[in-house]
Amino acid sequence: MGTMTFAATAATEEKSDPGPELLEQVARLADLDETLVERMRAEALGAPTRGEVAYGEYQSGGWWTASLMNHSPDGDPHDVVIGDGRPRPTTLLDRMPVTSAFLAGLGLDFMYVRLARLEPHSYLWEHRDYAELNERGRHRLHVPLVTNPSAVLVTAGARVHMAAGSLWRLTPSRAHGVRNATGPDRLHLIADVYTDDAYRELATHPHLRAGDAVRLPALTTADRSRLMERAGQLASLGFLASAEQVLLRAYYAYALPEGGAYDLITELHTNRGAHTEATRWTRAKQHLLARTPSSLAALAGRNAE
Known part of the structure; x- marks a missing residue:
């Protein structure tokens, strides 16, 4: 590797212990x-x-x-x-x-x-x-x-x-x-x-x-209620894209389970009786979070431990 590519790392560099998953x-x-x-x-x-x-x-x-x-x-x-x-x-x-x-x-x-x-x-x-x-x-x-x-x-x-x-x-x-x-x-x-x-x-x-x-902090019951209420209000006023983005952005504020933001949107539309939209977001979750065969095998191995 070229001599200009990398710089020496200071011996006193402070490293964190983020945990193996991260x-x-x-x-x-x-x-x-x-x-x-x-x-x-x-x-x-x-x-x-x-x-x-x-x-x-x-x-x-x-x-x-x-x-x-x-x-x-x-x-x-x-x-x-x-x-x-x-x-x-x-x-x-x-x-x-x-x-x-x-x-x-x-x-x-x-x-x-x-x-x-x-x-x-x-x-x-x-x-x-x-x-x-x-x-x-x-x-x-x-x-x-x-x-x-x-x-x-x-x-x-x-x-x-x-x-x-x-x-x-x-x-x-x-x-x-x-x-x-x-x-x-x-x-x-x-x-x-x-x-x-x-x-x-x-x-x-x-x-x-x-x-x-x-x-990130866990999503508490109170946090969840506030998010769903805000999204529901926006949806009732006809601002569906804004309502969905309120819930999509929860992923960046809380430690949600995988696909949790998409589940919140599906719930929002189900509660509204908008079953076509609910189905669309269920499919979007499946598409955006599709796993490779190797990742599925790795997950099965972790779950078996």
Whole structure:
């Protein structure tokens, strides 16, 4: 790996003890050279396109992606639906020599690489990724380029701010969501990679620092009643989308069971007698949280213990 890619980690660095479940889902892998991050940030901010709004069913709006490595035969950066295979650089990556050298220096087996932008007041709803792909081992790496404290990942009952200056790993085959509450834009370099020796070496010491993660509170009976009352009032006034978003956003405030926000919306519509809408959200939950065969096997193993 290139000598400019990683920075030395201070021996006095304070690490947290987040618990095995959270650490399996999100972790820092390495610190990055500050100058390198600044140069990649400049390239990303200078990109001639914001990309495309894709995966609309997963988001509130405001999630833009542009491909740096994909499977487009003509290198089109606006082809942003990820898939398996050996990618090639897009015309956008050709304009970003520092980022291109960084990726090459990692020495990893890439599946897909993107720039991903989440605008202020935007959400990626709770979901899983990779369910439609085969069972080959794969991982998602994040390099935060522009971020802010309100831009958080929610997973395993915790809220995690993926701070700039580190290379992070996410396990996207497990339920997660993202929020950028106040802005500015959250801009990340995201690389999906296959498991190989280079990845195993990179991921030798996953960790979180003190302050990276905040445990979410449980949803009390009183909290639940207030949420349902507020959503019901909005629905009765005809503001159905707003009513649903009140309940969708509960995922970012409380440690809900998996799919709990979707269950609240289904209950809202059932109580209204809107059975078509209730069925739609039941199906949305099944689609957004679809499991791969391997994740189902892992869950069965944990439940048997």
